Amino acid sequence: MDISELHWTVQAGYPVLATLQLLPLAAVVALLLLRGRRLLYPAAIGLALLEILLACDLYRLFDAASTSLQLAERLPLLPFLAYHAAADGMSVLFVLLTAVISLLVVLYAKVKGLSGSAAFLAMVFAIQATLQGMFVTQDLLWFTLLSAVELVLIAYLLQRWARAPQDESAMQRYLQFMGIGLLLLLAGTFMLGWNHANVTDGQWSFELNELSLSTVPPELQGVIFFLLFYGLGIRIPLFPLHGWLPLVAEHGTIAVAGVFLLGLKTGVYALVRFVFPLLPEAVLRWQEWVVAFALAGIFYAATLALMQVNLRRLLAFAVISHTSVLVIGLFSLSQTALQGSILLSTTFGTATAGLLFMSGVVFRRTRTLVLSRLGGLFGHLPVVGTAFLIAGLSIIGMPGTPGFDAAHLMLEAAIREFGAMITIAAALGNVAAAAFLLWAFQRAFLAPLPEGEAGRVIEPPALLERGIAVLIILILLGTGFYTHPWLNLLENAFNGLPELYAAAPHHSGMPVAMP
């Protein structure tokens, strides 16, 4: 696989990708310096907006018609490690989403009463910087190191700002799972580098274009695939590696950590960016197993979601259920499939972020998210309820939300790859998601206020809370009725991946005319 690159000087007057990563870092320093000043919060909002502008500029500069990696920057640091950033359509999409979600988190800080905390705001920008780095880097080791940094930052966030009786155990579980995930990822990364050194007589490198030139022997591919796949699978999270999520969701921060962990699907991104191009044989070999587990995961998680009494845990299982749908799409491995799945993963990310933010807004009033103690909120918080519902509908793939076109593409691809039965099962998984999301929505917003809670006063949403809700609604409906630019962005992404897999013999290919 040959990956051509356009240097940043060809397209832009300044190194966009570096600026995108350095601006949040500068923001961290600036916000810490402004500690205790009045200007702190306005500055944070301004910086978040600036990052969005930068991301928009990246979108403007980026040429979706070209198949090469664009705006590339390269700076050798160590003999085996180089700073190497470049963007394709997939990166652009995730960079935009990161910028938008960070702004929402900064806005939400005020709702959470943390708008005066320089440490919190700086932490948000630090996480943003690592995420942007992960989405533009072309170096596997760089990615792995950044994900380690991100997980530590989020652990700090959880440790300092989650206030729940059991956050010790949640924290421990999080660190255990994530630590193991990182170790697996690191081991897989080193094995790939080592193989590269073996082939090229001691030239260590982890850059994607270098790695893709040195073929991995089949017996090694399986091992490396499982190291990387499990490492990322914990992060995604993939059934049955999801054990940390319900606990963290229940006892961690409601929105902030969850939004970064679940809103931006770095694991999915890394699968498509690194694993699929480097280990095609292993991916094809284990494709059916992965899909089988994903199918089980859809319904396992949906069933558990239906049994939850706490909205926070319910949303955690909702995430597990819909990521399983996503994985089926990803492993369909065609252009349509990748286009659909990546769009779907950003949709799910935005929608999950919306659900978490709105749950957070509700929690600030009720001090609980136990479903039996909620109810009657729609009359008090109509905008919040609407945003919650629209986010839920996006996950279900309702027409008019971006989930529809994405799921539609994904299903088309899955029919071709796996036949009708598996695809129908995946579509029914969406119906199951509708069941628990609608049920949760009704319990929280439409059902009458439970006895014993009658004295509760629900404050009307503040301007800022309304703003967040309206932003989420606009983003979802706006992209939902007009998906064309995003699909177009992904049209030439994936660097020849579909061709790579189209050439390989498939195990369970279905003829076009089915059933």
Next chain:
Amino acid sequence: MPEAGFPLLSLIIMILPVGAGLIWLAPNPALARWIALLTALLDLALTLLAMLRFDPASGGFQFVEQHAWVPSLNIEYLVGVDGMSVLFLPLTVLLFIAVILASWTSVRSLPRLYYTLLLILESASLGIFCALDTILFFLFWELTLVPIFFLISLWGIGPHRRYAAVKYTLMMLTGGVPLLFGFLLLAFNHAGTATGGITHALLFSYPELLASPLPAELQTAVFFLLLLGFAVKAPVFPLHTWLPTLAMEGPASIAAIMTGLKLGVYGLIRFTVPLAPAAAQEFHWLLAGLGVIGILYGALLALSQTNLRPMLAFSSLSHVGLVLLGISAFTLQGIQGALFQLLNFTVVAGGIFLLSGFLHHRVGSTDVVSLGGVAQRMPLLTAGFFLFGLAAMGVPGSSGFPAEFLLILSALDSHTGAGLAALAGVVLGTAYFLGAFRRAFLGPMHNTAVIEAVDLRRRELAVMLVLGALILAGGLFPNAVLELTRVSSEGWIERLAPR
């Protein structure tokens, strides 16, 4: 397909959401109903214009508008109407106007949201009748679910309204799965066996899909997928269980819309049969069988109800069965009767459910146990209920007569046994309606709520007079309707003929 210079259909669909937006700009929530009413009246004028400008001599689609929507998927914004769908537009709008007027004073909580949702539902329903791109159709199809979910959950009159809302939504979403797969299958067939860049070869345009023939084994799959998808909505036995729940728990306005607009049967006529003509003919016995079961099962259950609203729901199931039987004959009388009956339902089923809503609003129940003697206090309401009931039974002079006559005629001709069963269904229909009518409206009064109730108010009476006039007009001058649907129906039959 002549292209229209003026985007009439888009305007018909789009002014409703605009009106819904205006509702939120109005300073006073009490203005919401006025804005909703005026928007709907304007829409009625537009749909009447469409009906007048429609050329009944042409069998093709008219007022066609075509724009690229999602080019990478080859999905288009493609709308148009033919003789089979054009009449649904004014009647749908009329039904919504009746619903808005019927809700005039009875909806007190969150009026802005209520009328917004009604207008969005109206827009999506009109979109269903106009859409000629299968994905656009699916978009409108699923879009109806959100307003309905809210309308049932928030304004339902039964204690289990939220359960009813979830049940309805989930059944419809499940039904949506085979529907979408049917449409995808059709698109794949067109894309052929080409690999790579498949999305560009996929095709969702209905007129073009009609032109590309389908291999036999694929026809069966498409037929069953689309049949299943539409049967849930129609509803066809045994997928009807949401309807009685909805009739009991939902607001009368939604029950009126759901039984008045037979979107599922429209889908069967529009998509299932023409897109898989050979399979439809092969499985004509299935359609006829489902129809007969629906007729008899619905009628028997209606007979055993003690509450007017579930009784009306099961009677609606019975009527859908008759329409299905008419379709399965694949004759001109059959399809024209089916279309006539669907149009008739908009007025009859919509009107009678609204009347039962009026009754519930006054008495607090529609159970015959707590009614009795309604006629003494509410003669106008009783007269309206009786008139609509006569139309539902198909008494000559009402619009139900030509419809049922054509349906039974074609059924007797094509499936004689089934036709006889349909006749029995008509007799049962008379029995359950008159039985319930006698117990609820005649006899002595024993409920104080009935004694204190007032008759139809002027606004309610006006709605019923308009709907009643349409029933009489349809019954006395059926030819006007039949002429409008004839050419398109002939085209529909022709697709089936060569096999």
